[in-house]
Amino acid sequence: MDKNRFLLYSTVFLIMGLSNAVIPVLPEIVAGNHSTYGAFASSLLFSGYFIGALITMLPFGFLSDRYDRLKFVVLAIFLTLISGITLLLTENLYILVIARLVEGSACGAFFPVAYALLSEYEARTRYIGEFNFLLNAGLAVGVALAGYLAGWYIKGGIILFTGIASILSVAGISLLAGRSRSEKVRVNDTISKPDLNRIASHFTNLNYLRIWIITFLLLGLTGVIIAFYPDYSQDFLSKTALGLSIAALYLSAMVSNIVVGRMNLNYNYMIRAGILIAVAGTLVAIHHPVLGFTLIGIGSGTGIIGLPVAVSHMNIERGLAMGIFNTYTYAGLGLMPLFAGTFLGILGFEAIFVVSAILLFMSFFLRDSLKSED
DSSP states (O other): OOOOHHHHHHHHHHHHHHHHSSSSGGGHTTHHHHHHHTTHHHHHHHHHHHHHOOOOOOHHHHTTTTSSHHHHHHHHHHHHHHHHHHHHHOOOOOHHHHHHHHHHHHHHHHHHHHHHHHSSTHHHHHHHHHHHHHHHEEEEHHHHHHHHHHTTOTTTTHHHHHHHHHHHHHHHHHHHHHOOOGGGGOOOOOOOOOOOHHHHHHHOHHHHHHHHHHHOOOOOOOHHHHHHHHHTTTOOHHHHHHHHHHHHHHHHHHHHHHHHHHHHOOOHHHHHHHHHHHHHHHHTTTTHHHHHHHHHHHHHHHHHHHHHHHHTTSSHHHHHHHHHHHHHHHHHHHHHHHHHHHHHHHHHHHHHHHHHHHHHHHHSSSOOGGGGGO
């Protein structure tokens, strides 16, 4: 494995691990602010990460087409390190929220660049599969270790991943310093002013709209299930069973990332299979959580390999394209549960799950317009 790919793999595990290491201990982290702000303090700290990622994906994706992409990876590691240190040292809610915004910005600096770099390899499908495996592994390990280490120290998980960030910072700087001139790739020698009209057109271009819609709905469906299932299942599912169900989603996604990534399938097969399996999993999960969550993990894990491969075929600068892709990814995760929540009082949980599944299923029939660009 070359050093660049190793750094990408290590960094995605780090960023996802730290992002989820905060989740199990949110009540304790904001305890000093709870009497003043109530439960809003926890939701603000939770959402800060997604807000930071959403507002920085496009700018960093655009810049990565003009500057050395590997520098953005190292920047993401530094931002993660700064965020981790801040989360450890303060209990002030405003500073904690800023730290989460910085952590989200690290995500924004990293993911468009990482997918752009991996899509340049000949074995890009396999490498994107391995990358997504480590993404899900980071999420699973982060939340698990944070809960386990909380018995020793409430911020033990944050300490662990902050320590990893410090090691990767040194490794990243060493890698940058040790590269030869020929390895210091710049896509463009000069940075141009962003053409906002052109960038906006990529968001709505009919040739690309199918991929953007599927990305939003597939990741959004996963967000809806994870966000609402704990409340939906509280009368018939124990916390242990709920934890096992969610773990099944992560584990099945990890397995599909590796297996499907090595099958050398056309991206359209992966996307369509992912849609059908995720839709089936959502319907099954209404009454059979472990099996349903397993299918959702397989579906989302399969689709999230095919989608960035499809994006790599678009006639858009690679960094910008991946920036748009990740913007739709985080928009789906963050906004679709919010939209669904506004109808929760009217429809109820089961209807929300069914409607979300139907919306994703309808995207199966959208026409692919990228074939001529393969």
